[in-house]
Amino acid sequence: MDAVTRNPTACILVIGNEVLSGRTQDANIRYLAQRLGELGIPVREVRIIPDVADVIIRTINEVRAAFDHVFTTGGIGPTHDDITSECVAAAFGVPWEKQPVVWARMEAHYPPGQFNTARQRMATMPRGAVLIDNGRTIAPGFSMANVHVMAGVPAIMRLMFDMLAPRLAGGAPIVSRSVHAETIREGDIAAGLTEIQARYPALDLGSYPYYRDTTAGVAIVAKGTDDAAADAAIAEVTELFKSLGGRPVAGEPA
């Protein structure tokens, strides 16, 4: 639980050599972070780890103890590098066994002979797994306690998250307010910003310089569960910008 907001916390675990090698641009982290923020379950850490059993098992056990929810993406297909499911079973110390509902469903789905050993792995799950269907492919993800195991393919992951979201006990939604100004530089507002942050300890006040073709400036973003505080902090930042000759514009730069 977050010490300030009392919200539950999340960790995202991206499992896959393809992201670590740079072959694939991850497309799940930002999506999940935004959705979880709306649910009041802020993401506090992300790890990207390889398809290596002892690394997966050790990491799952570390982060499921440290965060209220863990969301994994990747490694639940039928091939030799898809080992997330059995690693979750090992992490929880439970058998990895035929999941009768999924097994029956997949057996009925495939033509005779095609529900082979590889596909049977996708119907094999940790004992106690709660299914996360996706409405598009036959094989589901699953939750084991606070560990939610989803596909790595973004379109499938998003469908699974839609199924999972209503089951998650969230906290107060994280709201965001922002203001930006061109010509202002971070080094000029830093002292004033530090004072404003000190007056709003329950908010995260972020300072983000930006560069466009012909202009540059800085955007200030206030995030937290108290929207009145976020409004007030951004009003103070707006005055700070003006006091330095800036022309602040609400929101983030286009």
Add this chain to the structure above:
Amino acid sequence: MDAVTRNPTACILVIGNEVLSGRTQDANIRYLAQRLGELGIPVREVRIIPDVADVIIRTINEVRAAFDHVFTTGGIGPTHDDITSECVAAAFGVPWEKQPVVWARMEAHYPPGQFNTARQRMATMPRGAVLIDNGRTIAPGFSMANVHVMAGVPAIMRLMFDMLAPRLAGGAPIVSRSVHAETIREGDIAAGLTEIQARYPALDLGSYPYYRDTTAGVAIVAKGTDDAAADAAIAEVTELFKSLGGRPVAGEPA
């Protein structure tokens, strides 16, 4: 060091609330992973962590012991949420102090009165830091032993990495070979692929389904330091595709 290839290993540490909240799409991980792969320093883990001092300090100490190189991005600007530099000093147990070269350079650069307390923070570094210049902005990153501290803004980070790269002792470059075929499904090739992977234990053989508007298929990627082995493994996968009626095409799908 990697147990199989004897290559040095890398961990990327992305420091910043803006990536964790989903405000910002990270644009550094994939770039660094590709560049480091070319240098023969494969990335074995990525962590994205918040601008929280004790988390940063603890994480730096954990990963600098576990990997040969650690590359951090973010948190070296002048504002209150830029705390990477002092956290690196704390992690190494050394003073965080005026860096005379950077201090003199920045003092000469700014008009009188503008080298203020906030900007002076960017000229304050862990004792022993080795500078990483970028040729575009006045403030550098730095290396402390095997921890390389870079900016979060992608354009600046890339310039810093260009300066840093020649100093890194790499290993054999990681090469990549691939083949893909439409109409083939992962579940049909999984068993054959497992056998091929077993014959090439020094390679990572990855299986990646893809979906296009009107077609779908699977791409197999072999990565490792032995290009002859990668060629041979992909030749075997090509035959496997053919044996299942597929029409394999070298490389990855467009």
